[in-house]
Structure formats: C-alpha cells, structure tokens
Amino acid sequence: MRRRDLSTVTIEDLERRLVIALAKMSARQADIFLSIRFDRTSYEELAARHGVTLGQVTTDFARALRIWSRCLHARFPSLVWPWL
Numbered sequence: 001m002r003r004r005d006l007s008t009v010t011i012e013d014l015e016r017r018l019v020i021a022l023a024k025m026s027a028r029q030a031d032i033f034l035s036i037r038f039d040r041t042s043y044e045e046l047a048a049r050h051g052v053t054l055g056q057v058t059t060d061f062a063r064a065l066r067i068w069s070r071c072l073h074a075r076f077p078s079l080v081w082p083w084l
Helices: 011-024 027-038 043-050 054-073
Strands: none
Touching: 011 027, 011 054, 027 043, 027 054, 043 054
C-alpha cells in the first residue's frame, strides 16, 4: 500500500480516521492504544487492569497500531477491512 503524504492531512481528517480505526479495534485494543499513546500508562498497569500478560498487552498494542496505520494511510479508510 502506498503511504500518503501526511503533511496535507487536516486535524479533522485525522480525528475522523481515528474514530474509524477505534471502531475497528476490539475494546481492549482501543483502551490499550489510547492509554499508551495519550495517557502514557505502563504496560504493567494495563496488564493488571485487563487481567492479561505483558505479552498480550504488547500484542494488542501492535495490532492496534497496525489498524491505526492502515486507516491513517488508506485512501478510503472506511473501506479498510469493511468486514470488521
């Protein structure tokens, strides 16, 4: 997939794409993604909060980042994985 030039993306478009990406994530992935990226929550705290291992937190965060990246760079983000 070609990467898009993010210098031309507006804040409104980024917010819209974030909403689409969050809708495609599981609830736990979305919480982990938002907690790490915006609240700077530690992996240990997230593992305790969700009752999972550190490895699972890492996996969920990586999957959430992949979803976010695909929605951010997609030409039509709502069409990225429409079955989710």
